[in-house]
Amino acid sequence: MLTSPLAFERLAQDGRARVGRITTLHGTFETPVFMPVGTQATVKSQTTDDLQRAGVRILLCNTYHLHLRPGEEVIEHLGGLHRFMSWPGAILTDSGGFQVFSLARLREVREDGVLFQSHLDGSDVFLGPDQAMAIQQALGSDIAMAFDECPPHPAARSTVEAAVERTLRWAARCAERRAERPQQAVFGIVQGGIHPDLRQHCARELRAMGFDGLAIGGLSVGETKEMMNAVLEDTEPELPVDSPRYLMGVGAPEDLFEAIERGVDMFDCVMPTRNGRNGGCFTWSGKVRLKAAIHREDPGPLDPDCGCSTCRGYSRAYLRHLFNTDEMLGSQLASHHNIAFLQSLMEKIREAIRAGRFAELKAEFTARYFGPHER
Amino acid sequence: MLTSPLAFERLAQDGRARVGRITTLHGTFETPVFMPVGTQATVKSQTTDDLQRAGVRILLCNTYHLHLRPGEEVIEHLGGLHRFMSWPGAILTDSGGFQVFSLARLREVREDGVLFQSHLDGSDVFLGPDQAMAIQQALGSDIAMAFDECPPHPAARSTVEAAVERTLRWAARCAERRAERPQQAVFGIVQGGIHPDLRQHCARELRAMGFDGLAIGGLSVGETKEMMNAVLEDTEPELPVDSPRYLMGVGAPEDLFEAIERGVDMFDCVMPTRNGRNGGCFTWSGKVRLKAAIHREDPGPLDPDCGCSTCRGYSRAYLRHLFNTDEMLGSQLASHHNIAFLQSLMEKIREAIRAGRFAELKAEFTARYFGPHER
Numbered sequence: 155m156l157t158s159p160l161a162f163e164r165l166a167q168d169g170r171a172r173v174g175r176i177t178t179l180h181g182t183f184e185t186p187v188f189m190p191v192g193t194q195a196t197v198k199s200q201t202t203d204d205l206q207r208a209g210v211r212i213l214l215c216n217t218y219h220l221h222l223r224p225g226e227e228v229i230e231h232l233g234g235l236h237r238f239m240s241w242p243g244a245i246l247t248d249s250g251g252f253q254v255f256s257l258a259r260l261r262e263v264r265e266d267g268v269l270f271q272s273h274l275d276g277s278d279v280f281l282g283p284d285q286a287m288a289i290q291q292a293l294g295s296d297i298a299m300a301f302d303e304c305p306p307h308p309a310a311r312s313t314v315e316a317a318v319e320r321t322l323r324w325a326a327r328c329a330e331r332r333a334e335r336p337q338q339a340v341f342g343i344v345q346g347g348i349h350p351d352l353r354q355h356c357a358r359e360l361r362a363m364g365f366d367g368l369a370i371g372g373l374s375v376g377e378t379k380e381m382m383n384a385v386l387e388d389t390e391p392e393l394p395v396d397s398p399r400y401l402m403g404v405g406a407p408e409d410l411f412e413a414i415e416r417g418v419d420m421f422d423c424v425m426p427t428r429n430g431r432n433g434g435c436f437t438w439s440g441k442v443r444l445k446a447a448i449h450r451e452d453p454g455p456l457d458p459d460c461g462c463s464t465c466r467g468y469s470r471a472y473l474r475h476l477f478n479t480d481e482m483l484g485s486q487l488a489s490h491h492n493i494a495f496l497q498s499l500m501e502k503i504r505e506a507i508r509a510g511r512f513a514e515l516k517a518e519f520t521a522r523y524f525g526p527h528e529r
Numbered sequence: 530m531l532t533s534p535l536a537f538e539r540l541a542q543d544g545r546a547r548v549g550r551i552t553t554l555h556g557t558f559e560t561p562v563f564m565p566v567g568t569q570a571t572v573k574s575q576t577t578d579d580l581q582r583a584g585v586r587i588l589l590c591n592t593y594h595l596h597l598r599p600g601e602e603v604i605e606h607l608g609g610l611h612r613f614m615s616w617p618g619a620i621l622t623d624s625g626g627f628q629v630f631s632l633a634r635l636r637e638v639r640e641d642g643v644l645f646q647s648h649l650d651g652s653d654v655f656l657g658p659d660q661a662m663a664i665q666q667a668l669g670s671d672i673a674m675a676f677d678e679c680p681p682h683p684a685a686r687s688t689v690e691a692a693v694e695r696t697l698r699w700a701a702r703c704a705e706r707r708a709e710r711p712q713q714a715v716f717g718i719v720q721g722g723i724h725p726d727l728r729q730h731c732a733r734e735l736r737a738m739g740f741d742g743l744a745i746g747g748l749s750v751g752e753t754k755e756m757m758n759a760v761l762e763d764t765e766p767e768l769p770v771d772s773p774r775y776l777m778g779v780g781a782p783e784d785l786f787e788a789i790e791r792g793v794d795m796f797d798c799v800m801p802t803r804n805g806r807n808g809g810c811f812t813w814s815g816k817v818r819l820k821a822a823i824h825r826e827d828p829g830p831l832d833p834d835c836g837c838s839t840c841r842g843y844s845r846a847y848l849r850h851l852f853n854t855d856e857m858l859g860s861q862l863a864s865h866h867n868i869a870f871l872q873s874l875m876e877k878i879r880e881a882i883r884a885g886r887f888a889e890l891k892a893e894f895t896a897r898y899f900g901p902h903e904r
Contacts, residue, residue: 194850194851194854200858201842202842219854223854231826232826232846240843451603467578472607472615475613478599479569482857483575486576
């Protein structure tokens with residue numbers, strides 16, 4: 155058994171909501187934590203200084219995209235992903251499984267992986283547990299994800315069953331290869347669609363493999379919020395208590411509350427940057443669409459309760475002007491705010507859990523966020 | 530006669546090259562100075578913090594664009610252009626003349642101005658000296674430009690003559706209206722195409738009108754570099770010694786040297802940001818195209834002799850990856866470098882003028898910039 159390259163301490167608990175502390179080779183941060191997505195080794199429109207100023211300590215990069223461009227051998231040659239993208243904090247890389255099953259054109263799903271066509275040029279690429287681990291080892295992320303099969307929603311139960319079994323066989327192979335890079339943590343991914351028994355079976359089997367943490371995959375793929383919450387509810391008892399639990403692809407504030415309430419510690423989502431590029435912003439008083447004419451002469455900040463550089467420096471009228479004239483600075487400033495907002499939200503949530511008032515914070519946040527101020 | 534809202538002191542001279550100091554209500558800076566262009570009240574992809582870190586102390590905004598969107602009344606309502614765009618330094622606004630004659634579809638050139646169609650929606654807009662001054666007064670820039678007629682190149686001498694005479698009549702009207710906003714400096718614009726006698730005549734007449742500075746317009750519009758240098762050479766003796774001389778629309782390093790050698794103090798150009806967005810960068814060793822495959826595995830900075838945040842933080846390989854994957858961070862980082870580079874170049878030029886070695890710096894720069902290292 156390896157000593158874990160990732161230390162996880164539980165600091166506080168309120169119901170099932172937890173505050174923890176994760177230590178990696180690239181810094182320490184508290185959970186619940188939100189990780190912005192740097193698909194192609196860049197969180198779109200943000201410098202790494204911007205990210206640090208927003209309070210980000212860990213981000214996610216995509217194995218699939220980096221394998222295609224510039225290739226992991228280039229990044230390894232340049233000293234690894236941290237150095238390549240000039241990011242001093244922690245990095246989690248996904249395994250490519252989700253992209254292979256969603257973006258690419260599948261050619262053949264085999265026992266040792268998936269043959270597919272690149273979404274860029276149609277060329278053949280093969281990715282399986284061995285390739286995913288080798289690529290992530292070359293990238294040198296702090297946390298690697300096991301290669302999984304993410305079935306679509308809806309799918310026949312038999313399809314989901316087969317995906318769970320394949321995911322488990324692939325996970326076992328990834329766990330075996332973990333020893334090749336002892337300084338890299340590896341998380342398993344729980345699949346099982348919306349079927350409680352499949353989720354629980356998958357989680358139990360993964361626990362036995364000794365991963366450094368477990369993720370819940372295959373959610374936020376079209377199922378209802380009620381279904382997602384039910385899956386979290388049913389899966390949680392089978393997740394290990396002493397290691398991080400990571401819900402993949404979720405970032406809407408209301409969803410974060412629901413998942414944290416059900417014991418989840420880590421999150422990632424493209425939402426803050428994708429919405430930001432279109433002028434969609436989170437605020438403590440609800441969502442704001444910066445393109446709306448109502449902001450035309452508004453001298454106030456995007457969010458008066460936010461201390462980020464966008465809110466300290468610029469008015470809604472100016473931000474609206476930038477979107478109205480297709481100026482890229484608008485995307486930059488809105489994305490920055492959204493990232494900083496989610497960092498602040500997580501900080502408030504951690505404080506509330508420590509104070510035993512998570513439920514109150516959730517109620518207060520929800521009332522204001524979905525209240526009459528929404529624009 | 531008004532007291533000038535702009536103080537200009539001459540600090541050093543080497544040949545005709547000058548070092549000066551301009552004081553405005555929004556700060557003091559030395560000349561020769563390069564002003565980045567913030568067409569729509571944003572220097573594309575740069576926050577105002579970015580600009581300050583790059584050493585920028587004065588920037589240019591476009592009257593024509595801001596008149597169309599968001600409208601000067603919105604900006605005035607929000608406290609003026611500095612506050613609107615969150616820029617604490619000095620701002621020069623152009624008069625809109627150049628855009629009216631180059632971007633818009635002309636309907637009618639009248640004695641009191643120009644009726645044209647907006648390039649955005651085809652709606653009718655009228656701009657003349659009165660409108661240009663009123664708009665710039667509402668924007669509240671530190672330096673306003675007189676409304677001029679910028680003839681195309683090539684043009685018949687009679688066309689240029691008529692443009693000069695109209696420019697002079699319009700300038701007289703702008704000079705009259707200067708008293709309405711005593712804290713705003715106003716510069717006249719010398720037209721005259723490539724005809725020395727017309728240029729000299731125009732400059733002499735403008736001098737008599739008591740502007741705070743004179744600009745040379747209608748260059749960098751398609752004439753050869755030799756023609757441009759000849760015009761500068763011939764016009765300079767008629768330009769006032771004790772106020773700033775501004776060459777509009779010029780920003781290539783080699784052109785800056787030529788113009789400074791001929792007594793010019795101020796410059797603006799979209800080049801650093803426009804080229805930057807396409808991966809075209811200035812370096813002390815010549816131009817670099819970041820999209821080129823040669824940079825694929827290059828761990829070195831864009832310019833080892835540059836101290837900007839792009840060169841301190843990121844490798845050529847990473848920058849090339851950003852352009853190769855169409856990531857907007859590439860445009861941001863390259864634009865930032867180009868702006869910082871021109872600020873450094875101007876600083877070196879000022880130092881050289883002070884030390885009486887402008888000609889040596891020009892020779893050294895040229896040898897290296899156009900030397901065998903160019904990529």
